[in-house]
Amino acid sequence: MKPVMLDGTIVAKEIKENLKDRIAVLSERNITPCLATILVGDNPSSKTYVKMKGNACEKLGINSISIHLPAETNTEQLIRKIDELNSDPSVHGILLQHPVPDHIDERQAFEAISIEKDVDGVTSRGYGQTAFGFGNFPSCTPSAILKILNYYNLSIKGKHAVIVGRSPILGKPVSALLLNEDATVTTCHSQTENLQEILKTADIVVGAVGKPRFIKGEWLKEGAVVLDAGYNKGNIGDVDEESCLAVASAITPVPGGVGPVTIATLLEHTVLSAEK
């Protein structure tokens, strides 16, 4: 049977539609939600993503401040900028675009974001809250994956979810969210010895490795639900869509899958932060 295409643009649209009312209510209180994004350096795809986030804000009436710092910026200077935004009461959310140039201590910079403004869920406190099942802002892509599963009524409880990738803002937090929804979770990574065998037992597969078309249909169990959170150059996911279409029961396309829901989630978190 042909798999269900999990259309992220529909899910994103619904999220954004719901935000309109909340933004209007805030506006009566003379509050405009505001997201500040920081981009360090000139990575072309990062520039595109940051621009997309800014455009999405604008469309909904959320203020966006785009801060572009030169590639030579050091950790200390970056943290100083973050501190400024932390103490600016008009800013409700701060997003530091990953990756930053190698000479910067990205973890230290992420940790400088105050927990109230960590709408992107990148701080260790945010991650800890996500893992313990509370807190307002789980990382946006992991949240988006859960939203897609819920929207399409795909059950998580008791299922074996295999996450391929263990990055701090994707693989690890999505593992935590799925665990909290009562999935049995296996987190695989570059040192995993029997990846294909493990994937063969997965009911839910999350591609979060950052390798174009890495996950092959032959590795999957018949009827698996496949979520592709990969964003490789040229809008190519981590899942080899062509071979996976033959075995999956449902799959997110790239583009038009997890990406748009990630952005909608970021906006939702920014609105929620402004409400608080």
Ligand SMILES: Nc1nc(=O)c2c([nH]1)NC[C@@H]1CN(c3ccc(C(=O)N[C@@H](CCC(=O)O)C(=O)O)cc3)C=[N+]21
């Ligand atoms: N601190 C931080 N937080 C992030 O959430 C974060 C980040 N850094 N660094 C980069 C990745 C990547 N990312 C994407 C979001 C949306 C699309 C997206 O919407 N893509 C469209 C296609 C893009 C296009 O149309 O050009 C789609 O999938 O349909 C893609 C990628 C967020 N990231």
